[in-house]
Amino acid sequence: MSPCVWSLIDARSEARAAMSTTGAQIFWWVVLPYVALGVFVVGHIWRWRYDQFGWTSRSTQLQERRLLKWGAPIFHYGTFAAIGGHVIGVLIPERWTRAIGIPEAGYRWFSAIAGTIAAVLIIGGVVVLALRRLFVPRVRATTSPIDYVALILLLIIILTGIAPTVGVNLFGHGYDYRTTVAPWFRGLFSGSPQIAGIAHAPFIYQLHATAAWVIWGVWPFSRLVHAWSYPLWYLWRPYVVFRSRVAQRPTEPGTGGRKWRKIGVPY
Amino acid sequence: MRVMANVAMVMNLDKCIGCHTCTVTCKQVWTNRPGTEYVYFNNVETKPGIGYPKRYEDQEQWHGGWTLDRKGRLQLKAGGRLRKLLSIFYNPDLPSIDDYGDPWTYDYQTVLDAPLGTPNPAAHSISALTGKDMNIGWGSNFEDDLAGAPETGLRDPNLAGLEERVKMEFEQVFMFYLPRICEHCLNPSCVASCPSGAMYKRAEDGIVLVDQDKCRGWRFCVSGCPYKKVYFNHRTGKAEKCTFCFPRIEAGQPTVCSETCVGRLRYLGLFLYDADKVLAAAATPDVQDLYEAQLDVFLDPNDPEVAAAAERDGIPYNWLEAARRSPVYELAVRHRVALPLHPEYRTLPMVWYIPPLSPVADVVSATGYDADDPDAVFATIEALRIPIEYLANLFTAGDSEVIRTVLRKLAAMRAIQRATQLGLPLDARLAGSVGATTDDLDDLYRLLAIAKYDQRYVIPPAHAEEAGRLMGQHEQLFCSLDTDGGPGMGGMGPTGPHGIGSWSPEGRRTLPVVGQDRH
Numbered sequence: 132m133s134p135c136v137w138s139l140i141d142a143r144s145e146a147r148a149a150m151s152t153t154g155a156q157i158f159w160w161v162v163l164p165y166v167a168l169g170v171f172v173v174g175h176i177w178r179w180r181y182d183q184f185g186w187t188s189r190s191t192q193l194q195e196r197r198l199l200k201w202g203a204p205i206f207h208y209g210t211f212a213a214i215g216g217h218v219i220g221v222l223i224p225e226r227w228t229r230a231i232g233i234p235e236a237g238y239r240w241f242s243a244i245a246g247t248i249a250a251v252l253i254i255g256g257v258v259v260l261a262l263r264r265l266f267v268p269r270v271r272a273t274t275s276p277i278d279y280v281a282l283i284l285l286l287i288i289i290l291t292g293i294a295p296t297v298g299v300n301l302f303g304h305g306y307d308y309r310t311t312v313a314p315w316f317r318g319l320f321s322g323s324p325q326i327a328g329i330a331h332a333p334f335i336y337q338l339h340a341t342a343a344w345v346i347w348g349v350w351p352f353s354r355l356v357h358a359w360s361y362p363l364w365y366l367w368r369p370y371v372v373f374r375s376r377v378a379q380r381p382t383e384p385g386t387g388g389r390k391w392r393k394i395g396v397p398y
Numbered sequence: 399m400r401v402m403a404n405v406a407m408v409m410n411l412d413k414c415i416g417c418h419t420c421t422v423t424c425k426q427v428w429t430n431r432p433g434t435e436y437v438y439f440n441n442v443e444t445k446p447g448i449g450y451p452k453r454y455e456d457q458e459q460w461h462g463g464w465t466l467d468r469k470g471r472l473q474l475k476a477g478g479r480l481r482k483l484l485s486i487f488y489n490p491d492l493p494s495i496d497d498y499g500d501p502w503t504y505d506y507q508t509v510l511d512a513p514l515g516t517p518n519p520a521a522h523s524i525s526a527l528t529g530k531d532m533n534i535g536w537g538s539n540f541e542d543d544l545a546g547a548p549e550t551g552l553r554d555p556n557l558a559g560l561e562e563r564v565k566m567e568f569e570q571v572f573m574f575y576l577p578r579i580c581e582h583c584l585n586p587s588c589v590a591s592c593p594s595g596a597m598y599k600r601a602e603d604g605i606v607l608v609d610q611d612k613c614r615g616w617r618f619c620v621s622g623c624p625y626k627k628v629y630f631n632h633r634t635g636k637a638e639k640c641t642f643c644f645p646r647i648e649a650g651q652p653t654v655c656s657e658t659c660v661g662r663l664r665y666l667g668l669f670l671y672d673a674d675k676v677l678a679a680a681a682t683p684d685v686q687d688l689y690e691a692q693l694d695v696f697l698d699p700n701d702p703e704v705a706a707a708a709e710r711d712g713i714p715y716n717w718l719e720a721a722r723r724s725p726v727y728e729l730a731v732r733h734r735v736a737l738p739l740h741p742e743y744r745t746l747p748m749v750w751y752i753p754p755l756s757p758v759a760d761v762v763s764a765t766g767y768d769a770d771d772p773d774a775v776f777a778t779i780e781a782l783r784i785p786i787e788y789l790a791n792l793f794t795a796g797d798s799e800v801i802r803t804v805l806r807k808l809a810a811m812r813a814i815q816r817a818t819q820l821g822l823p824l825d826a827r828l829a830g831s832v833g834a835t836t837d838d839l840d841d842l843y844r845l846l847a848i849a850k851y852d853q854r855y856v857i858p859p860a861h862a863e864e865a866g867r868l869m870g871q872h873e874q875l876f877c878s879l880d881t882d883g884g885p886g887m888g889g890m891g892p893t894g895p896h897g898i899g900s901w902s903p904e905g906r907r908t909l910p911v912v913g914q915d916r917h
């Protein structure tokens with residue numbers, strides 16, 4: 132837990148990494164993820180500043196409610212469980228859970244069971260939502276290409292995420308992603324990604340990780356931005372909001388102050 | 399006392415001919431865009447009928463508006479804040495597009511492209527949502543003039559408890575039109591339901607709006623409004639609602655629906671109200687007392703104490719003056735003939751209605767009596783229990799006595815006018831019997847029958863002096879020569895280089911606003 136333990140482990144895996152990294156691996160596991168992260172950050176700033184009007188969940192409940200009633204809550208609650216699982220499994224180093232006395236086997240069982248429940252929820256949800264997007268004409272009509280991209284990426288992430296959790300951990304001999312994939316991922320944020328771990332991980336983990344960084348790049352340009360707007364503030368703000376008409380600068384000539392999109396322009 | 403102003407509308411239902419002109423003009427101005435095909439900020443319903451969207455008045459089904467919790471505190475009918483946040487992924491109370499009517503258009507191209515000699519090429523109905531062929535099933539005005547009422551009419555929530563007596567023999571049934579817009583409530587449940595805080599009530603004039611940039615599409619306002627007057631734009635994913643035509647109101651002009659109303663039955667004006675009393679009024683325990691409670695929230699602009707408080711609270715002087723001439727105040731408070739729509743929703747609505755006397759008078763004529771003989775009308779008002787109770791379910795949370803009083807007053811007003819016009823003998827006690835003086839009833843008659851444009855619409859223009867100052871500065875960004883007295887001013891005329899012009903607060907007085915007798 133002490134900083135020197137940290138650096139020891141880092142040094143060891145760095146040494147291992149140095150032995151076996153190729154340029155392509157660096158490109159795929161370091162450069163592109165950082166590009167995606169950059170796009171993620173800059174994209175959000177750009178979108179927030181220039182497209183408040185497009186920042187919405189784009190609900191389709193008006194058009195179809197029966198499938199959504201099951202699909203949307205199941206998918207979202209499953210997603211939150213999965214995100215929570217990632218925080219535990221990937222962002223928290225294995226040493227920490229060991230340090231507080233959680234044995235490896237116990238951890239594995241917990242992750243397998245909780246992960247499987249989350250996985251079943253999420254996959255049920257995303258399948259319902261995807262089928263709904265594809266086969267309910269009213270919903271399909273309001274779907275933009277980026278919606279499909281986001282759903283497909285989510286589907287890949289989910290399938291590739293579940294397969295190892297369920298298959299390998301539960302039935303197979305187990306693969307300790309916490310000492311391979313996780314350090315790479317954490318390293319991305321601490322500035323020293325360890326490529327070897329991910330580059331030598333089973334293909335399914337690689338696909339999962341790839342789809343994950345692709346979705347970062349897509350996130351700011353899709354409806355997924357709605358996730359940042361969870362209106363927690365609602366819990367303590369006054370019910371009725373008053374606003375005063377403020378004197379405003381007129382908008383630049385030629386724009387007509389338009390925040391609305393032009394009539395007839397496809398979305 | 400904290401004085402605030404709210405623009406408000408009164409509609410005289412006696413005069414509505416159900417022509418839908420208001421609906422059409424409103425639609426052309428505000429919702430003539432993709433994503434709002436099914437949206438009518440103004441719609442006209444035939445009553446009895448289930449309305450638009452279907453059965454919107456049944457809050458046991460839709461959970462709109464407010465209710466009181468066990469301790470008598472005000473609470474959203476759809477449940478608390480936490481419950482909203484947890485059910486945000488699927489709103490259990492949202493109407494579906496079929497409840498409004500699946501919007502459609504026609505495949506005109508087939509007709510246009512039909513080769514010469516094609517016998518009767520037909521334009522299919524196509525869905526405005528999907529562009530595919532569809533069968534038209536329902537629309538906002540499918541119940542016009544009781545069409546289909548034998549099937550749907552009995553499902554009108556206002557007929558609750560009356561079903562046994564209404565056999566719905568529709569040849570004889572009582573019918574009238576109910577034009578509806580957003581009520582711009584004093585206690586708007588739509589605003590309270592919006593988790594993002596994107597909806598707001600304007601402090602100056604009480605208009606309730608959706609901030610299109612802040613709306614995140616959580617769609618709780620749509621279900622939160624008991625009148626279902628917030629709509630979801632399915633293309634933009636944002637909520638939209640009746641704006642009370644605020645750009646026109648700010649310029650002192652009436653809303654489009656009022657301006658174009660064929661029956662000239664809409665009145666616009668200000669109410670001053672005591673903001674400190676709103677919540678207590680909305681939490682009045684007995685729903686039948688809500689009407690009186692709301693009247694009690696309104697302030698008398700002629701009261702010197704109110705005037706002083708209004709000045710202290712920053713109500714501009716010309717707004718106070720306008721409040722004194724307000725036709726809606728006259729109709730609702732002085733004459734007490736206008737009533738709020740569904741006060742039991744506890745939103746304290748600000749579009750009020752004068753209940754229709756004509757259908758009652760029609761029944762009187764049909765039975766061979768003189769429709770203008772107040773005795774006969776009074777007798778019929780008593781006999782016609784169904785319409786009275788029906789009206790009571792609409793306007794007074796079921797208190798028929800209030801409706802009866804209003805209809806009596808309207809009948810007495812007619813009788814007095816008829817007597818004076820025809821030189822008939824007049825019972826001097828008639829006015830007193832409805833709690834008014836002959837002068838009162840004469841004023842009421844003038845307001846209802848012959849009021850001109852500037853008496854029906856008393857709208858003080860918004861105060862935007864500050865905006866003018868900023869605008870003046872902005873102009874300098876483009877051409878420094880265009881400043882007051884600068885060389886660029888010469889020959890510029892009233893409009894400046896960018897269409898902005900040398901705008902000044904004084905300049906706006908030249909706008910053609912109220913004061914002209916246009917109708």
Ligand code: HEM
Pocket residue numbers: 188189190191192199203207210260261264281282285355357358359361362486487488615616
């Ligand atoms: C943090 C809080 C979140 C809230 C409050 C929220 C809320 C919503 C709402 C209201 C909808 C619209 C449902 C409808 O059609 O009516 C929606 C759709 C969606 N959300 Fe979320 N969401 C959240 C987080 C997330 C996250 C983290 C993800 C993905 C990683 C996500 C992915 C999606 C997707 C893909 C859809 C579209 C579903 C469809 O195809 O119809 N959401 N969300």
Ligand code: SF4
Pocket residue numbers: 579580581582583586587588589606622623624625626627628639745
């Ligand atoms: S009538 Fe208008 S102000 Fe009142 S709750 Fe509905 S949308 Fe809001």
Ligand code: SF4
Pocket residue numbers: 413414415416417418419420421442575577658659660661662663
């Ligand atoms: S325009 Fe006037 S008369 Fe015609 S339907 Fe509308 S409110 Fe009634």
